[in-house]
Amino acid sequence: xxxxxxxxxxxxxxxxxxxxxxxxxxxxxxxxxxxxxxxxxxxxxxxxxxxxxxxxxxxxxxxxxxxxxxxxxxxxxxxxxxxxxxxxxxxxxxxxxxxxxxxxxxxxxx
Amino acid sequence: xxxxxxxxxxxxxxxxxxxxxxxxxxxxxxxxxxxxxxxxxxxxxxxxxxxxxxxxxxxxxxxxxxxxxxxxxxxxxxxxxxxxxxxxxxxxxxxxxxxxxxxxxxxxxxxxxx
Numbered sequence: 614x615x616x617x618x619x620x621x622x623x624x625x626x627x628x629x630x631x632x633x634x635x636x637x638x639x640x641x642x643x644x645x646x647x648x649x650x651x652x653x654x655x656x657x658x659x660x661x662x663x664x665x666x667x668x669x670x671x672x673x674x675x676x677x678x679x680x681x682x683x684x685x686x687x688x689x690x691x692x693x694x695x696x697x698x699x700x701x702x703x704x705x706x707x708x709x710x711x712x713x714x715x716x717x718x719x720x721x722x723x
Numbered sequence: 724x725x726x727x728x729x730x731x732x733x734x735x736x737x738x739x740x741x742x743x744x745x746x747x748x749x750x751x752x753x754x755x756x757x758x759x760x761x762x763x764x765x766x767x768x769x770x771x772x773x774x775x776x777x778x779x780x781x782x783x784x785x786x787x788x789x790x791x792x793x794x795x796x797x798x799x800x801x802x803x804x805x806x807x808x809x810x811x812x813x814x815x816x817x818x819x820x821x822x823x824x825x826x827x828x829x830x831x832x833x834x835x836x837x
Contacts, residue, residue: 656828657814657816657826662823704823706822710768711758711768
């Protein structure tokens with residue numbers, strides 16, 4: 614699977630938007646961009662995924678650069694419950710499993 | 724909302740013993756997975772299972788490990804002759820399909836080998 618690069622950690626104030634970046638310069642045409650998060654003492658949790666167009670769901674938005682070499686996960690209004698490690702994962706359309714990196718640890722400040 | 728459930732939440736076992744970790748995937752899901760996370764390290768893929776057979780496995784998943792779906796609801800991971808380095812969180816996941824279907828994870832079993 615192609616490699617992704619994320620900052621090790623980020624901080625956000627509660628109730629403010631958060632933009633979590635991910636670089637994936639070697640992405641291939643059949644790679645989807647998936648985001649998962651892992652809250653403390655829990656298993657990973659699916660957040661969102663996309664291919665080329667920006668995506669929105671009840672949890673977050675995913676903004677994908679036109680050249681697909683980077684993407685940004687947007688939490689519109691951070692809550693304390695959003696404090697977690699966020700993983701950006703490239704997953705080929707034919708791939709069965711997920712390859713997790715080290716992710717970005719998001720701290721939400723009250 | 725349906726959940727993946729794992730039991731036990733914490734398992735303590737003597738080195739050399741066999742251990743079975745249990746998972747109940749979401750009922751209409753067809754693809755099943757085991758991952759592990761050693762303390763402070765990445766989540767690592769172990770094995771995927773579909774149609775009552777292993778569809779893919781990692782280098783970690785050697786002869787010490789086996790998986791089984793003994794009935795219509797449970798999915799188990801067996802680790803034989805446990806070693807100290809098997810101590811980790813083990814996560815079960817399930818998915819409705821394979822291609823770009825989200826994987827739903829349980830909260831894991833913490834395995835401690837003494």
